[in-house]
Amino acid sequence: MSERWALATAEGDGALLVPLGPDGLPAGPVQEEPELTEAVRSRPDVGRWVWRSTPEIYPRLLAAGLRVERCYDIEDAELLLLGHEGRLGEPRSSAAAWARLHNAPVPPDPPQRAAEPGSQSSLFEPQPVPVPLEALLEVYADQQRRHEAAEHPGRMRLLTAAESAGLLVAAEMNRAGLPWRADVHRDVLHELLGERYAGGGEPRRLAELADKVSAAFGRRVRPDLPTDVVKAFAQAGIKVKSTRRWELEEIDHPAVGPLIQYKKLYRIWTAHGWSWLQDWVRDGRFRPEYLPGGTVSGRWTTNGGGALQIPKVIRRAVVADEGWRLVVADADQMEPRVLAAISRDPGLMDVAGHDGDLYSALSDRAFSGDRDHAKVALLGAIYGQTSGDGLKNLAMLRRRFPLAVSYVDEAARAGEEGRLVRTWLGRTSPRAAGSGDDDEAGIPQESEELPSTDTEFTPGYASSNARARGRFTRNFVVQGSAADWALLMLAALRQATAGMRAELVFFQHDEVIVHCPADEAAEVAKAIREAGELAGRIAFGLTPVRFPFTTAVVECYADAK
DNA sequence: AGTCCTCACCGG
DNA sequence: AACTCCGGTGAGGACT
Numbered sequence: 086m087s088e089r090w091a092l093a094t095a096e097g098d099g100a101l102l103v104p105l106g107p108d109g110l111p112a113g114p115v116q117e118e119p120e121l122t123e124a125v126r127s128r129p130d131v132g133r134w135v136w137r138s139t140p141e142i143y144p145r146l147l148a149a150g151l152r153v154e155r156c157y158d159i160e161d162a163e164l165l166l167l168g169h170e171g172r173l174g175e176p177r178s179s180a181a182a183w184a185r186l187h188n189a190p191v192p193p194d195p196p197q198r199a200a201e202p203g204s205q206s207s208l209f210e211p212q213p214v215p216v217p218l219e220a221l222l223e224v225y226a227d228q229q230r231r232h233e234a235a236e237h238p239g240r241m242r243l244l245t246a247a248e249s250a251g252l253l254v255a256a257e258m259n260r261a262g263l264p265w266r267a268d269v270h271r272d273v274l275h276e277l278l279g280e281r282y283a284g285g286g287e288p289r290r291l292a293e294l295a296d297k298v299s300a301a302f303g304r305r306v307r308p309d310l311p312t313d314v315v316k317a318f319a320q321a322g323i324k325v326k327s328t329r330r331w332e333l334e335e336i337d338h339p340a341v342g343p344l345i346q347y348k349k350l351y352r353i354w355t356a357h358g359w360s361w362l363q364d365w366v367r368d369g370r371f372r373p374e375y376l377p378g379g380t381v382s383g384r385w386t387t388n389g390g391g392a393l394q395i396p397k398v399i400r401r402a403v404v405a406d407e408g409w410r411l412v413v414a415d416a417d418q419m420e421p422r423v424l425a426a427i428s429r430d431p432g433l434m435d436v437a438g439h440d441g442d443l444y445s446a447l448s449d450r451a452f453s454g455d456r457d458h459a460k461v462a463l464l465g466a467i468y469g470q471t472s473g474d475g476l477k478n479l480a481m482l483r484r485r486f487p488l489a490v491s492y493v494d495e496a497a498r499a500g501e502e503g504r505l506v507r508t509w510l511g512r513t514s515p516r517a518a519g520s521g522d523d524d525e526a527g528i529p530q531e532s533e534e535l536p537s538t539d540t541e542f543t544p545g546y547a548s549s550n551a552r553a554r555g556r557f558t559r560n561f562v563v564q565g566s567a568a569d570w571a572l573l574m575l576a577a578l579r580q581a582t583a584g585m586r587a588e589l590v591f592f593q594h595d596e597v598i599v600h601c602p603a604d605e606a607a608e609v610a611k612a613i614r615e616a617g618e619l620a621g622r623i624a625f626g627l628t629p630v631r632f633p634f635t636t637a638v639v640e641c642y643a644d645a646k
Numbered sequence: 647a648g649t650c651c652t653c654a655c656c657g658g
Numbered sequence: 659a660a661c662t663c664c665g666g667t668g669a670g671g672a673c674t
Contacts, residue, residue: 312671355669382665386664387666395657420658649673651671652669
């Protein structure tokens with residue numbers, strides 16, 4: 086039933102396969118198949134495929150109408166294991182892993198491919214030179230040993246399994262695409278920006294706003310050139326350090342209004358305008374390329390199209406097919422809940438042990454009902470805020486939730502001292518730039534060098550570089566553990582919807598969108614809630630912390646909240 | 647002509 | 659109140 090097989094691609098479309106025993110070692114003869122897809126199709130009882138690279142193999146299977154239950158991605162696991170061992174930066178290809186086992190010269194990883202608008206997935210990319218099945222099996226066996234050597238072997242196994250599941254989800258989402266109504270998008274653009282002029286210049290509204298800015302300054306000013314704007318303000322007797330919106334908003338000058346309007350619309354025009362539509366939307370779907378584990382903290386990134394930065398106004402164009410719905414689900418206050426679970430702070434677990442608004446519960450308990458203060462203080466603790474109101478309220482937080490605050494404080498101290506930190510499942514922070522053998526050696530780094538100057542050796546006072554490093558590691562343990570949870574949630578949701586027509590079409594840190602027939606929507610919403618709770622139990626074991634979602638069943642993404 | 651950097655916005 | 663954490667993207671301009 087839950088058989089485990091190893092699979093290696095061979096010359097042409099072929100494959101070599103072998104069944105694995107409970108110990109992960111071959112439990113039968115190697116079988117050769119002329120067709121990869123037929124090899125998989127004819128073995129429906131395989132519960133987990135062990136293979137080199139999901140992005141290499143799974144799109145081909147999906148294109149043939151196949152779906153697999155689970156997989157184990159050797160090169161993804163290699164990256165996670167190297168990280169855990171403090172060896173991030175060493176090549177993660179299976180060829181490199183094999184070479185390390187045999188003390189052979191280690192080949193560098195192939196360069197990352199750049200995003201290409203409209204390119205149809207990795208289907209038509211040149212395939213890499215096949216790695217022999219025997220080599221894959223050796224690397225796999227070694228990786229199993231390395232899991233056992235991890236700080237928490239069980240969690241490490243969970244991490245590599247979860248990210249492999251994430252790679253399956255990503256490949257399926259890449260294929261499905263996000264339903265996108267180009268006509269609605271064009272309507273929104275026209276409404277916001279006005280007519281386009283021939284020649285590709287600014288649309289009408291932008292040209293008008295630029296004229297207003299110039300009129301307000303009494304001379305020609307290009308609002309899209311920050312230095313130009315700063316100079317214009319200086320001539321008007323106003324000193325500004327930058328032209329960021331929050332800084333301009335403080336200024337009393339007639340140019341400010343149209344300038345801010347211009348910047349907002351300029352962004353829409355350049356990043357999500359007509360040319361974006363042309364590049365990224367085909368056949369009613371927006372197809373970004375999701376990259377699970379694309380950031381060091383384990384959050385996903387996308388390659389091309391800016392799928393994780395779709396402006397709110399543009400979401401009007403995300404519309405379900407006729408008779409279908411979008412189930413839009415947002416995990417409520419995910420990071421504070423994760424902090425409660427990983428720190429096991431009794432007070433914060435209590436606050437996070439209910440489905441209601443966490444910040445309200447927090448403020449009732451410790452901030453005399455001031456929700457905003459409670460929220461700013463907690464986020465400040467997670468982000469390592471250095472100034473402002475959050476800092477004032479941090480003292481209160483520390484008194485009432487000592488374990489939670491000391492958990493992130495300890496992570497910050499580790500970072501300042503150049504130590505590594507890990508997420509709950511064991512994803513590990515990279516070393517500070519320059520402290521390893523990488524090529525950044527010219528940049529002055531942390532305390533180990535140049536003890537003579539400034540404050541480096543004052544006890545309890547780290548350099549600003551070290552403090553920045555501390556903020557990074559402080560945030561890493563929370564953001565990364567939240568990404569751990571989200572990955573398990575996605576995997577559970579994928580399993581729960583396997584028998585349905587529903588398709589996962591979007592994932593963004595703490596938010597998922599499932600596209601499904603209207604009569605499946607209620608069931609999908611339930612599956613999402615259950616996946617969240619299941620992920621909490623699997624990741625954190627017995628914990629009172631709840632992981633609720635705000636869920637909306639809509640025809641249009643913009644109506645979700 | 648191509649590469650790298652800065653700026654500023656978008657999202658979480 | 660201030661701009662702290664993680665990213666992607668495009669434009670312009672300085673540079674090779």
